[in-house]
Amino acid sequence: MSNASVLNSPAPHTILREVFGYPRFRGQQQVIVDHVIAGGDALVLMPTGGGKSLCYQIPAIARQRTGRGVTLVISPLIALMHDQVGALREAGVAAAFLNSTLDWEQTEDIERRLLAGQLTLLYAAPERVGTPRFLGLLDTLHAHGSLSLFAIDEAHCVSQWGHDFRPEYRELTVLHQRWPSVPRIALTATADAVTRADIVERLQLQVAEQFVSSFDRPNIRYTIVEKKDPARQLLAFIEREHEGEAGIVYCQSRKRVEELAATLCEHGIDALPYHAGLPADQRQRHQDRFLRDEGVVMTATIAFGMGIDKPDVRFVAHVDMPKNIEGYYQETGRAGRDGLPAAAWMMYGLQDVVNQRRMIDESPAEEDFKQVMRGKLDALLALAEATDCRRARLLGYFGERMRNAARDGGDADHGPALAYCGNCDNCLQPPEVWDATDAARKLLSTVYRVQEQSGIGFGAGHVMDILRGKATDKMGQHGHERLSTFGLGAEYSEAQLRGVLRQLIAVGALQVDAQAFNTLKLLAAARPILKGEQAVRLRAASAEPRRARQRRERSATPLAAADLDAAAQARFTALKAWRAEVAREHNLPAYVIFHDATLAAIAARAPQSPAELQGISGLGATKLERYGEEVLRVCRAA
Ligand code: ADP
Ligand code: ZN
Numbered sequence: 001m002s003n004a005s006v007l008n009s010p011a012p013h014t015i016l017r018e019v020f021g022y023p024r025f026r027g028q029q030q031v032i033v034d035h036v037i038a039g040g041d042a043l044v045l046m047p048t049g050g051g052k053s054l055c056y057q058i059p060a061i062a063r064q065r066t067g068r069g070v071t072l073v074i075s076p077l078i079a080l081m082h083d084q085v086g087a088l089r090e091a092g093v094a095a096a097f098l099n100s101t102l103d104w105e106q107t108e109d110i111e112r113r114l115l116a117g118q119l120t121l122l123y124a125a126p127e128r129v130g131t132p133r134f135l136g137l138l139d140t141l142h143a144h145g146s147l148s149l150f151a152i153d154e155a156h157c158v159s160q161w162g163h164d165f166r167p168e169y170r171e172l173t174v175l176h177q178r179w180p181s182v183p184r185i186a187l188t189a190t191a192d193a194v195t196r197a198d199i200v201e202r203l204q205l206q207v208a209e210q211f212v213s214s215f216d217r218p219n220i221r222y223t224i225v226e227k228k229d230p231a232r233q234l235l236a237f238i239e240r241e242h243e244g245e246a247g248i249v250y251c252q253s254r255k256r257v258e259e260l261a262a263t264l265c266e267h268g269i270d271a272l273p274y275h276a277g278l279p280a281d282q283r284q285r286h287q288d289r290f291l292r293d294e295g296v297v298m299t300a301t302i303a304f305g306m307g308i309d310k311p312d313v314r315f316v317a318h319v320d321m322p323k324n325i326e327g328y329y330q331e332t333g334r335a336g337r338d339g340l341p342a343a344a345w346m347m348y349g350l351q352d353v354v355n356q357r358r359m360i361d362e363s364p365a366e367e368d369f370k371q372v373m374r375g376k377l378d379a380l381l382a383l384a385e386a387t388d389c390r391r392a393r394l395l396g397y398f399g400e401r402m403r404n405a406a407r408d409g410g411d412a413d414h415g416p417a418l419a420y421c422g423n424c425d426n427c428l429q430p431p432e433v434w435d436a437t438d439a440a441r442k443l444l445s446t447v448y449r450v451q452e453q454s455g456i457g458f459g460a461g462h463v464m465d466i467l468r469g470k471a472t473d474k475m476g477q478h479g480h481e482r483l484s485t486f487g488l489g490a491e492y493s494e495a496q497l498r499g500v501l502r503q504l505i506a507v508g509a510l511q512v513d514a515q516a517f518n519t520l521k522l523l524a525a526a527r528p529i530l531k532g533e534q535a536v537r538l539r540a541a542s543a544e545p546r547r548a549r550q551r552r553e554r555s556a557t558p559l560a561a562a563d564l565d566a567a568a569q570a571r572f573t574a575l576k577a578w579r580a581e582v583a584r585e586h587n588l589p590a591y592v593i594f595h596d597a598t599l600a601a602i603a604a605r606a607p608q609s610p611a612e613l614q615g616i617s618g619l620g621a622t623k624l625e626r627y628g629e630e631v632l633r634v635c636r637a638a
Helices: 012-020 029-037 052-065 078-090 104-115 132-143 167-178 193-202 230-241 254-266 280-292 325-332 350-362 367-385 390-397 437-454 460-468 473-478 494-506 526-530 547-551 559-563 566-586 596-605 621-637
Strands: 042-045 070-074 095-098 121-124 147-152 184-188 209-212 220-226 247-250 271-274 297-300 315-318 342-348 433-435 510-513 519-522 537-539
Touching (some): 042 052, 052 147, 052 184, 078 095, 078 121, 078 280, 078 621, 095 104, 104 132, 132 147, 167 193, 220 390, 230 315, 271 280, 280 297, 325 342, 325 367, 437 526, 566 621, 596 621
Parallel strands (some): 042 184, 070 121, 220 342, 247 297, 271 297
Antiparallel strands (some): 433 537
């Protein structure tokens, strides 16, 4: 056990600069770090990419340097601990992990270093924490005053309202019960009020100070399009805007994951499938390639992504609609952690609405749980159908008001009250809106009349056929040409009527009955629409990918490198090749060695001496010492 004398702690910003090579704190980092260094408990809510890790890593370093011992980090993802710890070691921080991937000898070695006071951070999976051996270790550390801080990452895993519930997280209360004097910091990117309250309750964080950051991710451009031909639309999106760039494509089913990955590959895109049904070693291989190689597209179910801290994911596409806004926002948040332009692009259609409703209806959960889930789905549908700023709606959902972006030319037409972010599809190209009140009334009354006449309900396709006056066999069989609404909506296209149906389901005027062949049923909210008391205004069914969008420039110019002149570009390329080698040698992703932005900054500066490398963001003291000479050599040679 170490007997470190209590030293004066260096100021947090000194650690930030020296260890991590960053000139300044972001957002609330500074206040959080100060609070935790002083021994306060904290609950940190920050969006993905906001910089949560430093909120406990800097206190861990500061507290270790003043003789308070090791910080225990609970992280749910064994597969990523290696890279997280690798990144810290690259920065010269004594970190290690304990998990089931280590053999006995490695485990003993780490335990020995832990008890010798040689570690600043120890990462462990939640299931390990409750084991007698581990509790014994912590007891010993605590008895010597060497248990400094508990950091609980991805804290929403403790809540069933979050979307990654892990029962093992519930056991973490033992930390507080057994060692109440050790401060705790819990962190999550999930912000809704129900989940937050649940985290506080479950982890007994009632006295913890809450630090809620803005959830806005200004560099992410949100776009939601109507689903027509998913594979073709996705392909067009990637080829048009993200060729050669890393991205994630989320699908609802494993089958779809595999099909889409194959389709993308056929078109020359470096795509890999990922879902829980693949063998563990294959999943690991695909994840490694995504993290380590450039420009890989991961086609995945939501089993993929938590804890992935790859900074240069340029797009996140949803081919199927997710379950709720929390999930959607968390998943899209994986794009653009480096702060450079990135895209969140979602497709949705009537079938998505039907499927998601059915999954809730058929789940074995309690009725009030289902009710909460339906409410969350409705909020997402409203977002998808929205004709105003997506970002304002997203932030509004998390209880936050958006600050309007400046408008070019500041035209007064829109008035100050209208939310405008300038970086979502609706702001960039306001959608056409049509008055669908008449179509909605006709659809609803058709559903009503069919039910009345035949005594059974019918599906969406047939109901639309009636309204459009199509003489199908089914029409004849049921005598539906005689209905008063037959042919009454001939002026509407099927796409328009689908849009109306989607909206009617979204607002709870219609229900799709999964127990009866997906037939349509009227619900209470249909009444005011039928009576003409409530107007229905909808997005005009968009034509094929709109011209303006095709002309749109690529959303992400290849990083800061775009601004480099030819000589600097050559240095940048050489530095990347060198980095790839180092990364391979160290068995770590390239961005753990240096971010692209750091390499671009070096390339731009054309450094001749170590002194000229000072002050480049992302180049801390250890990296400077370890790689400085090499970097200079590569630059000179290029
Ligand atoms: P989160 O865990 O909140 O999603 P991370 O801790 O992974 O975010 O940080 C996201 C990215 O931002 C990382 O690449 C990190 O190195 C970088 N970063 C964090 N804080 C700062 C800062 N103060 N200055 C510059 N870069 C930062
Ligand atoms: Zn907007």
